[in-house]
Amino acid sequence: MTHDIHVIGGGLAGSEAAWQLAEAGFRVRLSEMRGSGESTAAHRTDDLAELVCSNSFRSDDAEANAVxxxxQEMRMLGSLILREADKHRVPAGSALAVDRDGYSAGVTAALKAHPNVTLVRERVDALPDGPAIxxxxxxxxxxxxxxIGAATGRDALAFFDALAPIVHRDSIxxxxxxxxxxxxxxxxxYINCPMTKEQYLAFHTGLIEGEKTPFKDWEKDTPYFEGCMPIEVMAERGLDTLRYGPMKPVGLDDPRxxxxxxxxxxxxxxNASATLWNIVGFQTKLKHxxxxxxxxxxxxxxxxxxxxxxxxxRNTFIRSPELLDGGLRLKSRPNIRFAGQITGCEGYIESAAIGLLAGRFAAAELRGxxxxxxxxxxxxGALLNHITGAAVAETYQPMNVNFGLFPPILGRSKKGDRKRMYTDRARAALDGWINPPPPAEADSSPALEPVAA
Structure with missing residues (x-):
């Protein structure tokens, strides 16, 4: 099948972009190098939209949480990623967590079955000349x-991302x-493992003294992303840092x-069968x-x-505020759009969201x-604005969606009320974007003649 647009990369962003374009009626060539004999340091399957770190899309509370x-906004716009996440949801309180294998298999099956998508297992080594994401x-x-470096004229930035361990349930x-x-x-x-003060202090010391994976020369100046900090790095920041972070005991009464x-x-x-459990917030660079x-x-x-x-x-991303326009097009080569983590957004759902927007922007352009x-x-809109307009390129860093990216709510209010005000305002704004009012009709009545004095 010949294609109207080429989507390179079958992660969350590429899968979502391809789905949006295919649903809009355009023929998509979706290239994914995994399955062609190529792999990465983080992936373990050839499925599309594989989750390589946590299995959580974080909070699903649309009333008081930006993520x-x-x-909610992505569901309203027909997101494939959210559709499959909802299908393969596992218990996680107010968070949206998924059976990672069932979820990625569902995304893969949906795209392979779509008549407008051709999935090609190949590594792409150069930016295409035609429309592409x-x-x-x-x-x-x-x-x-x-x-990409040659096209942008700037070196990509980079930061480290870490993976948390996963434990077999029957060994807990x-x-x-x-x-x-x-x-x-x-x-x-959640399964909770309690620590006394003595146990915590010994664990804290072990984190700091444990042998870590050494940096390669080219990695030594690469910063960590604050939202995915290795646990031993958090431990180095202070004795109680972990007790105010991933090891916070507030509200957890030990029944014993x-x-x-x-x-x-x-x-x-x-996973759906509850045989595997990940240790929350325990991403690490300790040796195995x-x-x-x-x-x-x-x-x-x-x-x-x-x-x-x-x-x-190591993760890499481009200086999007400097290099991309408001439609996620590369300014130096506007046939190319970028989407996902390579733009500098952080998080599964943020990556998929930018893929959704890139797909919808490209579909509109293909329609003229x-x-x-x-x-x-x-x-x-707040996330897109951070990526393409609001941030200063020289200090640009990956960012999860949060209410700090939104225009402020003026005046004083309680914390809970303020969050509700953000979400109410957002829903009204999105509805106006999806369903804009029809243009006002011009008045066709004949002009009145001026009255003689």
């Missing part, structure tokens, strides 16, 4: 990265651990003592032997068997139309 609002993500192949000791909610919110969907522990390690269900030794000192995990240990990989960007009062 939950983003979920580059959604190769943070692990772009070096040859294509060189081509529930005589020690117990089920409760994440920070006392939602249902009892009736009191909050000094610290808590939480595990979240990772030290991970096994140290994580088995956590109460309840003494006999833990690991389906995957933590890891670290122009599409206004979503209003900055929406989650989609």
């Amino acid at each position: 939950g609002l983003l979920h 580059v959604a190769t993500g943070p692990l772009t192949a070096p040859t294509l990265a060189d081509g 000791d529930l005589d020690v651990a117990w089920f409760a909610s994440r920070w006392d919110k939602g249902d009892k969907d 003592t009736g009191r909050w522990p000094h610290a808590v390690v939480q595990l979240r269900q990772d 032997a030290d991970q096994v030794r140290l994580f088995r000192t956590i109460p309840g995990l003494r006999n833990a068997e690991f389906a995957r240990l933590g890891g670290l990989h 139309e122009t599409t206004a960007s979503p209003p900055v009062e929406t989650a989609l």
Whole structure:
């Protein structure tokens, strides 16, 4: 099948962009190098939209959380990523977490079955001359990265992203651990491993003293992303940093003592059958032997068997505010759009959201139309504005969607009320973008003759 547009990269952004274009009636060539004999340091399957880190799309609360609002907006726009996430949801309190294998298999099946999509397992080494969306993500192949660098005239920036370990459920000791909610919110969907002060201090020391994967020379100046900080780096920031972060015990009464522990390690269900659980917030660059030794000192995990240990990989992204226009087109080569993490957004759902917008913008252009960007009062518009307009290129860093990206709500209000005001305003703005009022009809009545004086 000949194609109208080429989408390069079958991650979350590329899959969503391809779906939006195909649903709009355009023929899409979707290129994914995995399955062609190529692989990456982070992926383990050839499925599209594979989740390489957490299995969570974070909060699904559309009333008080910016990422939950983003979920809602994407559902309203026919997102494939959200459709499959909803189908393969697993218990996670107020978060949207998925059976990662069922979810990515669902995305793959949907795109392979679409009559307007041709999935080609190939590595693309150069930017195409025709209409294209580059959604190769943070692990772009070096040859294509060189081509992007030549087209942009600027070196890509880079940051480190880390993977959390995954534990087999039947190796967790529930005589020690117990089920409760994440920070006392939602249902009892998390397994909690309590720590005394002495256990926490010993664990903290182990994190700092454990042997880490050494940096390669080209990695030494690469910064971490604050939203995915390795646990040992957090530990180095202060003795109680972890107790105010991923090991926060607030609201978690240990049923054996009736009191909050000094610290808590939480595990979240990772697949539909509940046989695999990931250690929340425990992304790490500790060497594997030290991970096994140290994580088995956590109460309840003494006999833990690991389906995957933590890891670290380098992510790359471009200076989008400098290089892309408001429609995500490369200013120096406007036939090329960029989408996903390579643009500098951070997070699964943010990447998919930018893929959705890139697909819709490209579809409008192929129809010979122009599409206004979503209003900055929406989650989609606020995220797009951060990527293409609001940030200063010299200090541009990856960003999750958050209410700090939205135009402020003026006046004073309670914290909960203010969040509701943001979401109410966003829904009204998105409705106006999706369903704009018809243009006012010109008055066709004959002009009145001036009255003689």
